[in-house]
Amino acid sequence: MTENQKSEGLMRPHHEVGIVGYGAYVPRFRLPATEIDRMWKGGKGGAPIKEKSVPGLDEDVVTMSIEAARNAMARAQIDPREIRAVWVGSESHPYAVKPTSTVVAEAIGAVPHTQAADWEFACKAGTEAMQAAIGFVGSGMARYALSIGMDTAQGRPGDALEYTAAAGGAALLIGRGEEALAVIEGSYSFVTDTPDFWRRAHAEYPSHGDRFTGEPAYFKHVISASEALMGGVGRTAADYQWAVFHQPNVKFPSRAAKMLGFAPEQIAPGLLSNRIGNTYAGSAVIGLTAVLDIAQPRDRILVVSYGSGAGSDAFDLRVTDRILETRGLAPTTEDYIARRKVIDYATYTRYRDKLKMS
């Protein structure tokens, strides 16, 4: 790759932008992977993660997004009427037609002078909303834009994805660079038509291309996006204190990090999948909030999402002094992870509406 090709596609707004508030959300229930293994493999199949988060009966992407958004607003300390976009990326919006984002906007007091929309692109819907928010603020159209990645993912009973399909995510309030707790110094997107995972309109559970999910899908997109972004901003793995990669399990992000030259310590704080599972559109952004909870001013963070179908969005961030005064204003990502109640498979089937009542 020539220097010129390396920087091709790097996206930077006219005005410097960054994250001015962030908030995570994870529901309190946990289903150990050993429970799924006990149910479907006689306890002899092994487990890709320790446990996954499960939403309660009264939770969905709307309620979870509202809580994450309130945490982001508590940290940002701004007037919600100055928000010009509320965007929620998810593949489990409660309604097929009726936006999640208007309910969230109403609940945080951002209505009515605001854009609101729901974004979709499998697991990268959250970072798509984030990238659009960068454009909205960076162009001067908006003072603030709220981007959320949140999911309540479902796996077909007995399927390999049932072990990891989880619930959670995060909200990121994007604003001007001078107000930011982390400045976004560049972003990059890499997409191709790749049939690794899909769900048709009326299907309850997704289908996937089995062996197709690794090399041509996750690794090709994550590695290409990471390399192009790092090339574009002129940095290598050693320039970052922290990196976060989309985490469908523990193995994929760990291997991607290694291929790119990152040490295990650089990805450890943001690698949550062993303890909460794959939160789909929430995965990369909640990894980022966990890192922001512990990062120091001047730390650099690389964030790379992955969405099936397929594509990756990559972001280069630099933490500012403002992190120190803002992060204590709402519960941390680890506070939510520590708040846990283990449930069994029977409770899980009820909570996830897998029981036929009539």
Add this chain to the structure above:
Amino acid sequence: MQVSRHWRLKSERYKLVGETCDSCGVKLFPPRDVCLACEAPAKELYTFTGFGEIYSYTTIYDPPAGFEHNAPYTVALIKLEEGPLVTAQLTDMDDEEVRIGMPVEMVTRKLRSEGEEGMIVYGYKFRPAVPVQELSAA
């Protein structure tokens, strides 16, 4: 069914918007436009902080129509820090953990869903605050 009623109540339900009395400062929830203390008009909107404590409670095992999905669940009278009492479901806690005087905070949750094809109704419930962990050294 009752779509317009749900729509009209959304500020109240999503974020505890009530009223404050211009004359004596008493806070009202739900909004009723007339002060309960001094009977002066009270029309200025006030968003409650959402913090309060459990005043009394009962666990429902045989729920009314529309709430079967969640049963059993605990309903409580919450004394908001601004004064008013509000009736709401508790969430994010086991029924046996509930105590009178327990501090709680408002969250917005699914109250009910009107069948497979009807609207989903969101509103306030209360829960204990998320416990704060000691921050481990970075």
